[in-house]
Amino acid sequence: xxxxxxxxxxxxxxxxxxxxxxxxxxxxxxxxxxxxxxxxxxxxxxxxxxxxxxxxxxxxxxxxxxxxxxxxxxxxxxxxxxxxxxxxxxxxxxxxxxxxxxxxxxxxxxxxxxxxxxxxxxxxxxxxxxxxxxxxxxxxxxxxxxxxxxxxxxxxxxxxxxxxxxxxxxxxxxxxxxxxxxxxxxxxxxxxxxxxxxxxxxxxxxxxxxxxxxxxxxxxxxxxxxxxxxxxxxxxx
Amino acid sequence: xxxxxxxxxxxxxxxxxxxxxxxxxxxxxxxxxxxxxxxxxxxxxxxxxxxxxxxxxxxxxxxxxxxxxxxxxxxxxxxxxxxxxxxxxxxxxxxxxxxxxxxxxxxxxxxxxxxxxxxxxxxxxxxxxxxxxxxxxxxxxxxxxxxxxxxxxxxxxxxxxxxxxxxxxxxxxxxxxxxxxxxxxxxxxxxxxxxxxxxxxxxxxxxxxxxxxxxxxxxxxxxxxxxxxxxxxxxxxxxxxxxxxxxxxxxxxxxxxxxxxxxxxxxxxxxxxxxxxxxxx
Numbered sequence: 001x002x003x004x005x006x007x008x009x010x011x012x013x014x015x016x017x018x019x020x021x022x023x024x025x026x027x028x029x030x031x032x033x034x035x036x037x038x039x040x041x042x043x044x045x046x047x048x049x050x051x052x053x054x055x056x057x058x059x060x061x062x063x064x065x066x067x068x069x070x071x072x073x074x075x076x077x078x079x080x081x082x083x084x085x086x087x088x089x090x091x092x093x094x095x096x097x098x099x100x101x102x103x104x105x106x107x108x109x110x111x112x113x114x115x116x117x118x119x120x121x122x123x124x125x126x127x128x129x130x131x132x133x134x135x136x137x138x139x140x141x142x143x144x145x146x147x148x149x150x151x152x153x154x155x156x157x158x159x160x161x162x163x164x165x166x167x168x169x170x171x172x173x174x175x176x177x178x179x180x181x182x183x184x185x186x187x188x189x190x191x192x193x194x195x196x197x198x199x200x201x202x203x204x205x206x207x208x209x210x211x212x213x214x215x216x217x218x219x220x221x222x223x224x225x226x227x228x229x230x231x232x233x234x235x236x237x
Numbered sequence: 238x239x240x241x242x243x244x245x246x247x248x249x250x251x252x253x254x255x256x257x258x259x260x261x262x263x264x265x266x267x268x269x270x271x272x273x274x275x276x277x278x279x280x281x282x283x284x285x286x287x288x289x290x291x292x293x294x295x296x297x298x299x300x301x302x303x304x305x306x307x308x309x310x311x312x313x314x315x316x317x318x319x320x321x322x323x324x325x326x327x328x329x330x331x332x333x334x335x336x337x338x339x340x341x342x343x344x345x346x347x348x349x350x351x352x353x354x355x356x357x358x359x360x361x362x363x364x365x366x367x368x369x370x371x372x373x374x375x376x377x378x379x380x381x382x383x384x385x386x387x388x389x390x391x392x393x394x395x396x397x398x399x400x401x402x403x404x405x406x407x408x409x410x411x412x413x414x415x416x417x418x419x420x421x422x423x424x425x426x427x428x429x430x431x432x433x434x435x436x437x438x439x440x441x442x443x444x445x446x447x448x449x450x451x452x453x454x455x456x457x458x459x460x461x462x463x464x465x466x467x468x469x470x471x472x473x474x475x476x477x478x479x480x481x482x483x484x485x486x487x488x489x490x491x492x493x494x495x496x497x498x499x500x501x502x503x504x505x506x507x508x509x510x511x512x513x514x515x516x517x518x
Contacts, residue, residue: 014516048517053334055513074337084331088252100241101336 002064004029004148004179005050010059012045012203019045021203022059027196029147030176034190034211035183036226037200043183044081046200047150050181051078064147074103077146081153083133087126091119091136098140110143117165131158135166142169149180155189167193187223197222201233238338242346250316250354257312258361261305265368268298272369302369309358317351321427326434326441330517340511344427344504351423352416410489417496424503425453431510438518456499460492467491 005027012019020042027033035043048054049061052068063072085094091114099107114121117135125133138154151170155163170180171193182190191211199207207229211222218225275291275298282288324333324343333343429452433445471487 051335053331053515053517070337070339073335076335078331078335080328080331082328082331084328086249086329086332088249097245100244101238101338 013057034194034197042203075147077144078150079141092121104145113139246350265365306362313354428503
């Protein structure tokens with residue numbers, strides 16, 4: 001099984017504080033991986049480095065064997081935790097925008113998902129609520145046939161019904177060629193859809209493995225296990 | 238990808254510039270009618286009071302025309318700054334930097350769009366003046382005649398010939414210098430914004446403004462020194478009056494080379510910052 005993502009001694013130093021402290025990681029294709037950690041643990045920094053938003057201070061990161069560059073941006077579908085849409089566009093125009101720039105974008109799928117979520121494609125983005133904009137962003141990202149999906153807090157700002165739809169969408173988009181990384185601190189909500197997990201804390205990967213294996217080995221849910229590991233780490237400082 | 242980037246850049250400009258253009262054209266037509274009526278009134282009445290009022294109104298219209306000429310160029314300037322800043326240094330940067338598009342493509346498409354918008358602004362200003370002026374011309378054709386009565390193209394070419402100016406070379410050099418200076422102005426803005434945003438997380442507009450003042454001061458000092466030295470050197474080499482045109486062309490060429498160096502330097506420093514130094518929050 002070939003790796004979709006590889007990171008070697010990945011470091012990001014922000015000057016005032018360290019974002020990542022030498023992360024080594026290999027993720028195979030065909031997995032839904034939970035990137036789990038508290039606020040400020042380095043989850044977003046890691047995703048930004050993979051997406052090409054940040055330049056690493058040291059180390060290397062590659063997607064499908066290609067160092068992060070313009071080329072890998074065509075393989076990665078990134079959903080940031082912020083709303084990044086051009087406010088002056090209509091929903092249908094931003095769909096056209098994605099269709100223009102991404103070869104793997106499926107407009108029909110996007111419009112179908114927007115209809116499922118009750119989003120009017122003729123509305124201007126600036127008239128939408130924050131939660132609806134987040135739904136639109138998720139639709140745009142999940143309408144691509146990317147090799148690597150990076151979803152940063154995809155369910156944090158939406159209502160429970162949409163949360164369920166989003167998780168269903170992620171699972172239904174799952175294919176053997178793609179890997180999905182879901183970064184969140186809402187572990188209990190995403191646990192049912194995850195294959196693997198990574199616990200990150202203070203810029204380092206504390207623990208990683210398969211969700212089913214961890215449950216069997218420790219006899220706890222992922223949420224319980226994370227709380228235990230996090231408490232131990234905090235106590236050791 | 239360049240074409241796609243340019244398409245969306247132009248779309249961003251046009252959503253504000255096109256309605257302004259339409260409003261400006263409608264205003265120009267209305268002003269043209271007003272100018273026609275007022276000039277005709279002034280020419281056909283002996284009443285001094287009416288002449289004074291019509292003259293004052295004409296004065297206000299002339300002032301309005303003067304302001305209207307700057308509306309679109311000022312809008313283009315503000316939009317260019319805004320487009321660059323929001324595309325790269327606000328949350329929109331998350332979209333810009335995750336597109337499978339090179340920094341070169343982003344930069345060149347933004348420059349091209351700014352240059353096209355600039356030309357659009359110039360054409361709009363000229364159109365506006367022509368429309369308003371035609372009102373007076375239709376009402377009183379003598380005004381139009383008087384404008385051109387003292388002007389002869391043949392006289393102009395004689396004057397250029399006397400100065401030794403090769404008009405084709407001069408026109409080409411002037412065009413090159415104009416294009417380079419437009420690019421240089423925008424790249425100086427881009428560099429200042431990139432540099433300011435790299436340095437500061439807060440009060441970015443103030444820092445970017447300070448960077449612009451700093452960088453443009455340095456560029457002007459260097460260009461003043463270079464142009465003075467060049468003028469002395471070239472003037473010393475040519476003493477004949479007939480050589481004025483040649484001197485003019487040489488100075489123009491050297492200034493163009495200097496601006497070209499500025500363009501290249503600003504482009505590559507901005508490119509480096511955008512590729513390596515943008516840390517979006």
